[in-house]
Amino acid sequence: MDQRTVAVADQLGKVYGTGQAAVTALGGVSAQFRRGEFTAVMGPSGSGKSTFMHCLAGLDTPTSGRAWIGGVDLSSLTEAKLTRLRREKIGFVFQSFNLLPTLTAWENIVLPLSLAGKRPDQAWTKQVIDAVGLADRLSHRPAELSGGQQQRVACARALISRPEIIVADEPTGNLDSRSGAQILGLLQMCARQWGQTVVMVTHDPIAAGYADRVLFLADGRLVDEMAQPTADRVLDRMRRFDAQAVR
Numbered sequence: 001m002d003q004r005t006v007a008v009a010d011q012l013g014k015v016y017g018t019g020q021a022a023v024t025a026l027g028g029v030s031a032q033f034r035r036g037e038f039t040a041v042m043g044p045s046g047s048g049k050s051t052f053m054h055c056l057a058g059l060d061t062p063t064s065g066r067a068w069i070g071g072v073d074l075s076s077l078t079e080a081k082l083t084r085l086r087r088e089k090i091g092f093v094f095q096s097f098n099l100l101p102t103l104t105a106w107e108n109i110v111l112p113l114s115l116a117g118k119r120p121d122q123a124w125t126k127q128v129i130d131a132v133g134l135a136d137r138l139s140h141r142p143a144e145l146s147g148g149q150q151q152r153v154a155c156a157r158a159l160i161s162r163p164e165i166i167v168a169d170e171p172t173g174n175l176d177s178r179s180g181a182q183i184l185g186l187l188q189m190c191a192r193q194w195g196q197t198v199v200m201v202t203h204d205p206i207a208a209g210y211a212d213r214v215l216f217l218a219d220g221r222l223v224d225e226m227a228q229p230t231a232d233r234v235l236d237r238m239r240r241f242d243a244q245a246v247r
């Protein structure tokens with residue numbers, strides 16, 4: 001394994017149900033994620049993108065294969081240790097923001113540290129708050145923020161503990177294109193300037209165009225990979241899936 005590797009999926013498989021009702025959501029997907037690399041995961045609906053992300057980030061248990069984060073085999077951990085690893089080594093950004101409504105933006109951002117009993121590192125916290133452009137909104141609660149602002153809070157929360165990897169599941173799915181572009185620009189900046197590893201599931205070729213590479217899933221398998229993607233090339237590749245589906 002190369003020293004820059006921060007996360008590994010080794011033949012990850014997931015079967016839901018048993019016998020005749022069994023559904024193979026993931027049929028053995030292997031991939032490596034390097035420091036500072038921004039990867040988009042794409043594929044038709046039902047191709048296993050969310051299942052892959054959930055198994056990679058320890059939110060779901062694969063039925064075969066393994067995932068490593070920061071050199072730790074997730075299958076070797078007890079539930080309590082897995083919870084701790086997720087809190088300390090993985091930053092999550094979800095389509096629906098998942099902020100706690102009763103906490104202010106600031107309290108939401110530092111929640112991973114509060115839960116771990118740690119104090120925020122002042123210099124890093126300032127960098128993160130400046131990067132997300134929320135310095136004047138920190139005392140607001142989520143309901144008093146726009147969707148784009150809420151997602152920027154979620155990004156700051158994901159970054160605050162300097163995780164090994166940020167996992168973003170359709171982070172722009174609920175945003176208008178301008179707010180979406182801000183989030184994508186932010187994720188790209190985190191990877192390029194701060195060396196943050198980012199993995200993002202998306203349906204949107206424009207969003208994938210911000211990444212350094214795209215992994216394409218189909219029927220639970222990794223079927224293609226594209227380096228230095230552009231929205232146009234990704235769109236072309238996705239059209240080929242559609243053409244195969246109607247054949």
Ligand SMILES: Nc1ncnc2c1ncn2[C@@H]1O[C@H](COP(=O)(O)OP(=O)(O)OP(=O)(O)O)[C@@H](O)[C@H]1O
Pocket residue numbers: 016017023024025026043044045046047048049050051052
């Ligand atoms: N809890 C579950 N029980 C049974 N089948 C499931 C479950 N979760 C997912 N699946 C099935 O596994 C397959 C992959 O689902 P998954 O949600 O990972 O795909 P996806 O690519 O993320 O789809 P989408 O783009 O629509 O969100 C689908 O056929 C889905 O119906």
